[in-house]
Amino acid sequence: MLSVKSLKGFQYHAFTAFVHVVMPRPTWGSRTFATSGSSIDSSLLKIQRATALKPKPVFDNSLPFGKFFTDHMLEIEWDEKDGFSAPQIVPHHPLSIDAAAPCLHYGVQCFEGMKAYKDKSGVVRLFRPDKNMKRLNDSCQRLSMPMFDGNQFIECLKQFLKVDRDWIPDKDGFSLYIRPTVIATSSSLGVHPAHHALFYVIACPVGPYFKDGFAPVKVLAESKFKRAWPGGTGCNKVGGNYAPGLLPQKMAAQQGYSQVLWLFGEEDYVTEVGSMNFFVFWKRADGKRELITAPLDGTILPGVTRDSILELTREWREFEVSEKTFTMADLINAANEGRVIEIFGAGTAAIVSPINGISYMGKEYAIPCGKDGRAGELSTRLFHELCDIQYGRKQFRDWSVAIH
Template sequence: MVYTARLFRLSATYGSTTLGLRLLHSTRPVGSAALGQIQASQLQKTLTTKPKPLVPKEDLIFGHVFTDHMLTFEWTAKAGWGRPQIKPYGPLQIDPCCAVLHYALECFEGLKAYRDAQGKVRLFRPEKNMERMNNSAERLHLPQFEGSQVLECIKELLRTDERWVPEGRGYSLYLRPTLISTENTLGVHRSNSAMLFVIASPCGPYFPTGFKAVSLYCDETNVRAWPGGVGNKKLGSNYAPSIGPQVMAESKGYQQVLWTIGDDHELMEVGTMNLFVFWRTEDGNTELVTPPLDGTILPGVTRDSILELTRSWGEFKVSERKINMKQLARASDEGRLLEVFGAGTACVVTPVNRIHFQGKDYQVPLDPANSESQAGPLAARIYNTLFAIQYGELPSKWSVVV
């Protein structure tokens, strides 16, 4: 067996100054399974010479401001994953015939970093995002990776740009890992080159003045996903076709699309969020129900957290099962509908106050004990509990200190 010795230098360059110079020596068999895998220990860091001024946190708009640096990983079918790099944030250089531009060979993730009251930076269940991203990559035949190694590199990006993690409850740094094909030939086929990169954007509270309930338009014409499709993967190609129906819903006076499928109008998702319905069933039981992961539903990290959390309470039935719009409408007419809300990384939970279906608006109760609240008591309780975990106020294995 042939072995090769390699020297890796982990360095950080700020202008003409090199920081933290270290030599690492390793040997590995040529052609072994270890060759071409992401190694956080090989991370190279080049710091910007022109740090950006911080934007006042009160002026932050989601996805408009980005930190000083980005994290990149290059991959080729021949060599595997190259050395991770933290470098100044800037444009990517790709060929005009790059496959991501023509065939949407791309997947992404969304997670947040939070600063707790002691100043520590925390992540919320980040291993779930790595797992889901690998599942998305597999569907596109893009390269998979060792999630724990990528997370270590993401943590170093957070340490590098720590000043961009805003202070204050409700503020966070949004992280967007993205994997694209960089294949520079036309033709629909498996990619021979790819890039994984991570960018970060500071953002403020989703509801800066408290909960804002949204109205939904049940789209009976368009579908978000279908059996055998890719609704359970976080692909950019899932989002572009939703823009038209969203614009249509807004033109009718509604804020989000309620996605359904089939003649029975089975509920799927709300906008870009997972959907939850809290009601009293016809047999008198109180139940929290969300559509099952049947291949058409995105396995949201917040969705999974809500299911695990509410089941641990043991106060009502928690179900993952099919539910249709006609059942929901009947429950509303009969006074059995208690709450409807969406769930996702950006908002944690988003209350719903009305749903339009087949020419009629169905009102969704909010908090009967608080006329000023736009969230039902269950949505508010879930939000406050997860919020407390994310900011380290409530001890939990879900909160990872960077």
């Protein structure tokens, strides 16, 4: 069995910028296509508005995730010969693809998760969209699908949000969840790089992740099932990473746990929790406080929230911030010795999800949290700090992108 110690030799491969070549554009059918060497061109964007608008749900705590979609969607077709089509904003509709499409048979598809917010002045904002575009490009590259100009995609996305801006809640804690997706749509069976692909974006209004307050959860450390492995797609946001986690998640829920804490290797190295990155705030054996999370070794998803937490806490300079491997044995020893301060997951949906208990090998370990069983001090601080930046209440670098 491959030891996790070998993971240290794996390095996360950064995206190499795609060159945008400007050339005359032939046409294919009713759509305009660029040449195969070009990328998305936002100046060609066409808008077809829906003639009948859908009723909007009530923006309160009963709002379900992923059920009510906006009136429109963004679509961009790609063909290996002719390149990208002119981007289109069209009424939200079911997709029509061939039954042989590789996205259905071989998982040739990837996606992103991001949000749009309205600040107190009604200005629509995106949070670090460049990071999502980079990660989507990395996923496309890993699956041999077309890469694209992230800035041009963002410009198309901005126009999409302008068209459907009334779907963006203007209440604190609410946002518009955005799902950019890329699927291979070739009309033939066979495991090979995509000949045709569809880029599309759908969106839905969402409420607070924590409906009843910022409450910690318990998780089950999983040794049998694995989320990712060296050389695989753990660092990419592809559908194949998620479906295999459904059974372990169901088994954990049957035992009363909210998420699975994913482990790897004979040493049970700690990796991620559910579909979130995992953070431990503890005192090391030398007494120094440290915030630690698994490194981007190719098995860990480079979360936008993860990166934001690392940058913020390093800016504070109040404790050490580390990206390095650690095992369940390390975590249990720290818990038994009273050195764990708090633990939390981090991701787009929850931002920060505090954890107050971990079950491992049939034994449950209590994790400290804040007063009255609520989130700890660091979890709470990070949650509010990130929310303030996302909603434009606080400026930090260029993370909050206003759409005018």
